[in-house]
Amino acid sequence: MDQEKIGKFIAACRKEKGLTQAALAEKLGITDRAVSKWETGKSLPDASIMMELCELIGTNVNELLTGERIAMGEYAKKAEQSLIEMQAKAEKADRNLLRMEIAMGIIIIPLSIVLAKISEIFSNQGDALIGNALLVLSYVAIVLFGFIGLKIEHDAGYYECPNCGERYVPSMLSVILAIHLGTARRLKCPYCEKKGFHKKVISKKKE
Ligand SMILES: [Zn+2]
Incomplete structure (x- = not known):
């Protein structure tokens, strides 16, 4: 709970009702020092006078404790708007993932074919070690791409x-x-x- 925000809200509501701190304190049967302490965020109104206070300054306990006016329709609309924005963000991320998968395919598939061809050249020249290493590398690239691609397709x-x-x-x-x-x-x-x-x-x- 933001005590300072609540305090400012109490002060604003009190002024809207044209009440001084002293006048409000008198109606509640408390000292004006107590009202001042709420409004500067040093303390919260006691639960026993909360309802009466709300009535006097034209608010309700919900608004008082959040420190702002809550218009019910507005509140629901705002929540829905945030949800829609969150969803749009997630969908954009998914779309990007799928695009990345395609881009990976465009690079990795030809690359491993080229690697396999080069390995053939090395093997034909009798350099079997480099030839085999390149062949393994091309397989690894394809398998890795297949696995990452599957993971993306599953998750997105x-x-x-x-x-x-x-x-x-x-x-x-x-x-x-x-x-x-x-x-x-x-x-x-x-x-x-x-x-x-x-x-x-x-x-x-x-x-
Ligand atoms: Zn079905």
Whole structure:
């Protein structure tokens, strides 16, 4: 609880009602020093007079303890707006991940083909050690890319069932084992249990 903010709020409400510290103190049967202490954030009003105080300065306990006016409609709207912004941010991050996967593929797949070709040249010239090392490197690059790609495809966004239209995140294992066409995978829907090619979608909510 921000005592200073609460104090400023009490002072503002009191002034709105055209009350001096002394006048408010008198109505509450307390000293004006006590009111001054609330308003400077040195103490909080005692629970026993909280309700009466709120009534006198035209507020309620909720507002007093948060130290600001709460318009209910506004409050809900603000919360919803933050949620939408958070979701948009997460979706943008997912989109970037999927783009990164494609970029990785564009670089790594040709690179490992080139590595394999170079290894062949070394092997043909009798330099089997360098040849084999390059070949292993090209395999490692492909396997690593495959694994990172799978991880990205699993983590980013959702898969959509073409049968019932539900969107869900499958288990990592089912993604690894699934046959795929582009970013669509043959998966079993956890809602309707039908198997089919489920396409990758970014958002949980349907547009
Ligand atoms: Zn389904």
